Amino acid sequence: MSSDHPTTRDRILKATLDLLEAGQGQGVRMTDIAKRAGITRQALYLHFSTRAELLIATTLYLDAVKGVEERLVPSRTAQTGVERLDAFIEAWGSYIPEIYGIAKALLALKDTDDAAAKAWDDRMQAMRDGCEAAIGALNRDNMLSRDHPPDQAADILWTMLSVRNWEQLTIECGWPQEKYIETLKSLARRVFVAETTSN
Amino acid sequence: MSSDHPTTRDRILKATLDLLEAGQGQGVRMTDIAKRAGITRQALYLHFSTRAELLIATTLYLDAVKGVEERLVPSRTAQTGVERLDAFIEAWGSYIPEIYGIAKALLALKDTDDAAAKAWDDRMQAMRDGCEAAIGALNRDNMLSRDHPPDQAADILWTMLSVRNWEQLTIECGWPQEKYIETLKSLARRVFVAETTSN
């Protein structure tokens, strides 16, 4: 798809994404988006009836562009539960910085806009499914720590891997991305993988 | 202080706090606060020059009202590092629901208002000091896991205990407060306390 003839809608989505990424989700106004897409602010509303709707559409566009699905393949095809957990953290943890701009914008909108809240919650639910799958795999291997039942373990993993936590550790604490990934992997192992005598 | 003659300023702060608590930090406007304090919106600006300033003043008022300091005594006087860690999590974890309203409002403001960001960061820095102290005590006892150097451990504990994580676990996942506290204690032990042969 997409010859040298990108549709206006696509240009808008691209513009939104660019600005959101550049500004780390900070104050991207309809005017800015319009300007960058090379149209009028009012014309935006011919394609998206609301700012929230535009942002939501942008998340979908984003997933298509970045290819979430492919990234999750290693996790799904992992042999053992522990490997699956590692691969999932690796995949999601590497994805966060790429979606951070839009995530931030959506998160900010979440408090006031129901549609945005729903959009965000949907995506987080998808990510939660991944957590559940990883925990489930661990459990099937009999490697899940008896400290937490599977559903609770999934809640914990889901929370550990939240965008907010990524933000706090990398941006506020200044951790490099690499360190974030490695630490979260080791943390997750320590929390979820049952201790064995041989290891 | 405070006979049957509470000053207007105090009535404003009280009103702000009440609304913030009731609305869980959601959309509390200057108009609402004024109404509840029994004055005009404009009169608010005779006491606080800006919404951000009012919110910041409210956090200070809040700490005075709720008595943070006293709550931290058990943590500071704990005999062992592990006890200190436990006591700190207990104290802070119990405090979060009480400050959640104002925290949410401040957090929302953080993205756009520098003063609010600073106010919030200051308070979080104070809480971080507590994390560092707990980790330090653990380290002094030679009980800190060798997985993480102390500063990194403090980053992790600080992140674990964030308001956002509390929000996610209790509000989104529906955990009761009690469960939140207990789980965080056990998580922290598992992550930070070195395994011993005898235990």
Add this chain to the structure above:
DNA sequence: ACGCTACTTGACACCGTGTCAATTGACATT
């Protein structure tokens, strides 16, 4: 030449924050 569609232009409404000038009412001073 016709009409359709996508887009532009310019104006306007709504909301919430912040500002200003003029006024009122209560209290203390002299």
Add this chain to the structure above:
DNA sequence: AATGTCAATTGACACGGTGTCAAGTAGCGT
């Protein structure tokens, strides 16, 4: 009783950002 001061009121207005509307225009296919 007249004066001044201080806190608060009233009513108006500016600003920024979103969303809406009506009228006009440019390009395209038939």
